Amino acid sequence: MPLSGNAVKAPLHDQIMEMQRKIQLLEGDRAAHHESSQAAMKKNREAILQLRQENKRLYRKLAQANAGDEHIIKAAFHNRGLEKDVYRNMSGKMALTTLDQKALSKMKRLNALKHTTQTYEQRLEEERLTTINNLRALENSLEKTQFKCKEAENIMTNYLKLKSHMQEESLTFQSQLDSLEAEILKSREELHNLQVMNNDAQHSKEAAKAELQKQEEQLYKERKERERIIASYRKKVEERKAHAEKVDRRTQRANMQQDELSSEVQHSTTRMTGEEEKAISTFEEAFQRIKEATGVTDVQDVVQRFISQKETHLHLEKLKAENEKMIQQLKEQKELLSQQFQDVKYSGEAKLSRWMLEESEQRLQAQQQKCDVAKERLDWLVKTISTIRAGVEHLANKLQHIRLVNPIFATMTLMPVDNFGFNTLLLKISGDIQTYQFFVRIERKLPSYNTRVKLPEDQSLDLFNDEDESEEDEADILSREALKRQSQLIVDSKSKKKPWKKKKGKF
Known part of the structure; x- marks a missing residue:
């Protein structure tokens, strides 16, 4: 990793040095251009001053123009050399006009040079700012790259630690898998036994329900028959009682009538008594119905x-x-x-x-x-x-x-370990644990009457022995940090399941 870091730093350093050289060259060009521009400006200023002085002198001698322009031109251009020959045949006014035009053209040229100088300065400033921005961006990129490099080194260190830890734990995977497979086999056997117990209990429950329903139906029929017999007996008793009362009343009335009335009256009243007896019997029947309806006898x-x-x-x-x-x-x-x-x-x-x-x-x-x-x-x-x-x-x-x-693991003969193998083992272990938890949830959802089914004593002893063995295996598993959480789920489920097993042994 340090080699890769130096390889990254070297090109960046070269780029920085190259940019610095370019900046120095641009600074030199700018200084040279500035000096040349200043020299030209100075020369132009001197020429302008000189021309102005000459113009002033020409104005002063304007009055002498008509007297002799050639003399004036010679006096004005006595130190100009070839320029004196150009103005030899001109009048003073024409020479002055020509000089003014030259002065204006030089002024225009001076202004153009000033504008060009300002343009170059502005362009140079923009290039300098661009270079500074690029330099800052490169510095920021360098800092980010260094930060990412440090982070990558830290992550690599953590990955190496994790890899060594996983390689150490891979030594115990086979024993853990064997113990988990044994747990799964025990759980499946126990689930099979519980299913058999559940089926027996369901059959017993259905038989008991059928017997109970049959007994209730028989009891209901017997009760209805008894009520019907009692009602018929009550009806017969009431009919006989009413018939006896009617006979007694008729006997009493007949005796009283025989003692008081004569034979003639007795014959006449016999017809009336028949009608009265009909009315009385009707009233008695109505009264009897009223008594039955009201539930009173008096x-x-x-x-x-x-x-x-x-x-x-x-x-x-x-x-x-x-x-x-x-x-x-x-x-x-x-x-x-x-x-x-x-x-x-x-x-x-x-x-x-x-x-x-x-x-x-x-x-x-x-x-x-x-x-x-x-x-x-x-x-x-x-x-x-x-x-x-x-x-x-x-x-x-x-x-x-x-x-x-790792030289420690290079000398040992182990099965090949890779990410796919680790993922496969973890998926298998998690699937077995989910299956076991599913069995535990099924056991918790069993009805309460299922706990009263008796088990053979040998089977209960075997279950307790299996519990002890599984607890020893769990102690080994708990000593490893990789599968601590998964094993804790198994321990919790078994600790919740223990009272149920003890209750089965008691019954």
Whole structure:
């Protein structure tokens, strides 16, 4: 990894040195151009001053122009050399005009040179700023690269530690797998036994339910038969009792009539007695029915019962009138309350709607705030995950060519260990644990009457022995950090299952 770091640092250093050389060259060019521009400007200023002085002198001698322009031109251009020959045949005014034109052209040229100088300076400043920005960007990129390099080194160290730890734990995977397979076999055998017990208990329950239903039906039939016989016996007793009373009454009336009446009256009354007997028998039958309906045997009680019924009827009529009056009052009160409700409804509808609107807006703002917070957190998580993923992918690309061989494990003959093997083992162990937890949940869902099925003593002893052996195996598994959580689930499930097994042994 340090070699790769030096390889990254060397090109960056060369680029920085090259940029610095370019900057120095640009600074030199700018200084040279500036000096040349300053020299040209100075020369032009001197020429302008000199021309102005000459113009002033020519103006002073303008009055002498008509007297002799050639003399003036010679005097003006006595130290110019070839320029004196150019103005030899010109008048003073023409020479002055020509000089003015030259002065204007030189002024224009001076302005153009100034503009060019400013343009070059501005371009040089822009290039300098661009170079500075590029240099800063390169420095930032260098810092980020160094930071990522450090992070990659830390991640690589952690991966190496994790790899060594996994290689150490791979030594115990076979024993752990054997113990887990033994646990699974025990659990399957126990599940089979529990299923057999459940089936037996279900059959026993169904047989008991059928027997109970049969017994209840038989008991119901016997009770109905007894009630029918008792009712028939009661009816016969009442009929015989009524017949005996009728016979006694007729005998008593016949004896009294024989003692008091004569034979003639007896003959006439015999016809009347037949009609009276019919009426009496009719009244007696009606009275008997009344007694059966009311449940009393004395005449006074029957009369008292009818009187009380009359009072009850009057009381009920009175209650009916009071209730009708109360219903009328309640109806009026209902109409009044309905009117008040309509008034309140139409008057407070605007307030209620405004209050509901404000409450809804508050809820909406709260939900929007929650949504914004959740969105910010989601963006942060996505950004973090993308950064981590990029770092891990970059690190994986950098570490593809590295193959570490531990000398401790190189001397030992072990089965080949790779990521696929680890994932396969972990998936198998997690699947076995889920199967075991499923069996435990099935055991917990068994009905309560299932615990009363007796088991052979040898089987219960074997179960307790299996528990002890599994607890010893779990002690070995608990000593390893890799499968501690998974083994803890098995221990918890078995600790919850122990009282159930003891209860089976008792019964």
